[in-house]
Amino acid sequence: MRIGELAALVGVSTRTVRHYHYLGLLPEPDRLANGYREYRLRDAVVLARVRRLAELGLSLDEIRDVLTDDQGRELRDVLLELDADLARQQEAIVARRQRLAALLADAELRPDSTVSSDMAAVLRDLPAAGSKFAEFDREVLTLIHTAAGPADRTSFSALFHPLTEPRALAQTQAIYARLDELADADPGDPRVADLAGDLAAHLPDEMASALVASVDDAETGHWLKMLSQELSAAQYEAFRLLMIMLKERR
Amino acid sequence: MRIGELAALVGVSTRTVRHYHYLGLLPEPDRLANGYREYRLRDAVVLARVRRLAELGLSLDEIRDVLTDDQGRELRDVLLELDADLARQQEAIVARRQRLAALLADAELRPDSTVSSDMAAVLRDLPAAGSKFAEFDREVLTLIHTAAGPADRTSFSALFHPLTEPRALAQTQAIYARLDELADADPGDPRVADLAGDLAAHLPDEMASALVASVDDAETGHWLKMLSQELSAAQYEAFRLLMIMLKERR
DNA sequence: GTTTGACCTTGTCGTAGCGTCAACGTTTCT
DNA sequence: AGAAACGTTGACGCTACGACAAGGTCAAAC
Numbered sequence: 001m002r003i004g005e006l007a008a009l010v011g012v013s014t015r016t017v018r019h020y021h022y023l024g025l026l027p028e029p030d031r032l033a034n035g036y037r038e039y040r041l042r043d044a045v046v047l048a049r050v051r052r053l054a055e056l057g058l059s060l061d062e063i064r065d066v067l068t069d070d071q072g073r074e075l076r077d078v079l080l081e082l083d084a085d086l087a088r089q090q091e092a093i094v095a096r097r098q099r100l101a102a103l104l105a106d107a108e109l110r111p112d113s114t115v116s117s118d119m120a121a122v123l124r125d126l127p128a129a130g131s132k133f134a135e136f137d138r139e140v141l142t143l144i145h146t147a148a149g150p151a152d153r154t155s156f157s158a159l160f161h162p163l164t165e166p167r168a169l170a171q172t173q174a175i176y177a178r179l180d181e182l183a184d185a186d187p188g189d190p191r192v193a194d195l196a197g198d199l200a201a202h203l204p205d206e207m208a209s210a211l212v213a214s215v216d217d218a219e220t221g222h223w224l225k226m227l228s229q230e231l232s233a234a235q236y237e238a239f240r241l242l243m244i245m246l247k248e249r250r
Numbered sequence: 251m252r253i254g255e256l257a258a259l260v261g262v263s264t265r266t267v268r269h270y271h272y273l274g275l276l277p278e279p280d281r282l283a284n285g286y287r288e289y290r291l292r293d294a295v296v297l298a299r300v301r302r303l304a305e306l307g308l309s310l311d312e313i314r315d316v317l318t319d320d321q322g323r324e325l326r327d328v329l330l331e332l333d334a335d336l337a338r339q340q341e342a343i344v345a346r347r348q349r350l351a352a353l354l355a356d357a358e359l360r361p362d363s364t365v366s367s368d369m370a371a372v373l374r375d376l377p378a379a380g381s382k383f384a385e386f387d388r389e390v391l392t393l394i395h396t397a398a399g400p401a402d403r404t405s406f407s408a409l410f411h412p413l414t415e416p417r418a419l420a421q422t423q424a425i426y427a428r429l430d431e432l433a434d435a436d437p438g439d440p441r442v443a444d445l446a447g448d449l450a451a452h453l454p455d456e457m458a459s460a461l462v463a464s465v466d467d468a469e470t471g472h473w474l475k476m477l478s479q480e481l482s483a484a485q486y487e488a489f490r491l492l493m494i495m496l497k498e499r500r
Numbered sequence: 501g502t503t504t505g506a507c508c509t510t511g512t513c514g515t516a517g518c519g520t521c522a523a524c525g526t527t528t529c530t
Numbered sequence: 531a532g533a534a535a536c537g538t539t540g541a542c543g544c545t546a547c548g549a550c551a552a553g554g555t556c557a558a559a560c
Binding site: 042045048055083090096097100101103104136227 | 251259260261290291292294295298299305306307326329330332333336337339340343344346347349350351353354386389390392393396397476477479480
Binding site: 013019023034035036054059061 | 545546548554555556
């Protein structure tokens with residue numbers, strides 16, 4: 001038998017056969033005078049064994065170990081481990097498909113509706129439609145959600161939750177829209193002070209004090225600084241005025 | 251933010267961040283005077299999006315397409331296709347685990363008990379314990395099973411089935427043992443002719459005529475030749491005598 | 501006699517998603 | 531000031547082969 005016949009017999013490519021030679025999975029057979037490899041039936045038997053194990057999902061290295069060690073002990077352990085590995089993969093796939101289904105069920109197809117727990121409610125209810133500012137807010141909240149510990153997660157979602165309640169939602173949405181308008185505005189625009197005032201009135205006390213406290217905290221202050229760097233000039237000015245008002249409110 | 255902070259924030263390695271730059275998944279940020287990359291919050295947001303999509307199982311190429319195309323149409327299609335792909339993987343894993351379970355359930359852990367249908371019964375009942383010859387026979391039968399078409403499969407299993415029937419099994423086993431003994435024997439050993447005679451008596455008529463017919467057929471004759479090359483000198487002699495007896499029996 | 505086509509040979513590059521050096525410069529802590 | 535911990539680019543390694551390239555060999559067709 002030459003290599004093509006062997007390969008066709010077992011259902012692999014000749015490249016695969018040579019690769020198995022290279023890896024030592026299949027012994028190199030004798031050569032004919034012209035240099036061709038000449039295979040015998042035992043080679044086909046070994047090759048078929050290798051393929052059966054490979055199709056079960058064993059790596060070629062594992063297969064070589066099994067073939068050389070040869071006595072059942074090794075094989076049994078490897079197979080058990082493989083089964084456990086496959087079980088893990090199965091669970092992972094199920095989890096992924098669940099998140100996928102959740103994503104696809106969401107009509108707006110926002111890729112961040114995959115978070116869990118109470119933050120999910122906030123993200124679900126935060127109005128993202130059309131508002132660049134709200135969209136970015138959502139992303140940042142999602143980022144914080146994955147980056148922060150469980151404690152910070154709950155406190156954060158508690159802080160934001162009032163803004164998403166049915167009574168407050170329309171206002172929240174309106175404020176987002178006005179923030180969007182300030183994207184290209186001048187810092188001296190009269191709408192800036194207007195918005196800061198309305199925003200200060202809209203924010204609940206807990207959020208206001210949390211914000212004021214954040215400025216002086218090293219960790220959260222860092223975050224706030226980074227956040228403010230994403231703002232346009234007018235938006236930043238509104239934020240500055242807002243902070244002044246919140247401090248006076250005490 | 252420098253690269254380490256960004257990476258820790260999102261939960262990846264700095265190598266990953268740089269790799270995403272290389273692939274164009276994440277824009278290269280501005281550099282500081284010392285050449286360090288300086289990240290802003292938006293970069294973290296984008297990176298987190300990439301990670302969420304990657305953890306769903308999208309390839310980085312697909313993610314780049316989704317990010318650049320950006321409008322939901324693309325994303326939806328990709329996710330649907332991904333889900334289908336995951337479904338296929340799930341089925342594949344289930345199938346593999348089933349075969350694994352079958353393997354592990356088999357106390358002897360023979361890696362060839364993974365075949366299906368009627369050949370499985372033959373393989374199950376063929377005595378493999380201890381006999382090198384029978385073991386090899388099993389492997390060859392398994393090889394034929396996977397290589398042959400469905401028609402040949404059934405005819406083959408029909409041919410072998412009588413040898414595994416409870417009445418005949420002890421004899422079959424004994425003959426295998428005697429074949430093993432001939433591995434290192436001389437072709438002139440008196441046991442050779444003995445065994446050939448008993449074997450001829452043991453083989454059912456159908457198998458005998460099939461064997462005789464095989465010799466003249468191009469295809470099966472090829473197989474027979476390859477098989478006989480695996481025999482030791484004494485075993486080959488027994489086979490030769492057997493064929494003569496079978497032909498005389500007509 | 502030669503040309504075609506189907507084989508065979510070795511060798512090298514490419515794949516996906518980074519991990520892991522190497523060899524070097526910068527910042528920061530002590 | 532020296533060490534530790536960062537940053538930079540560049541290159542190789544991993545899996546299990548596929549897909550070339552650049553040839554040599556062999557049978558059949560012209």
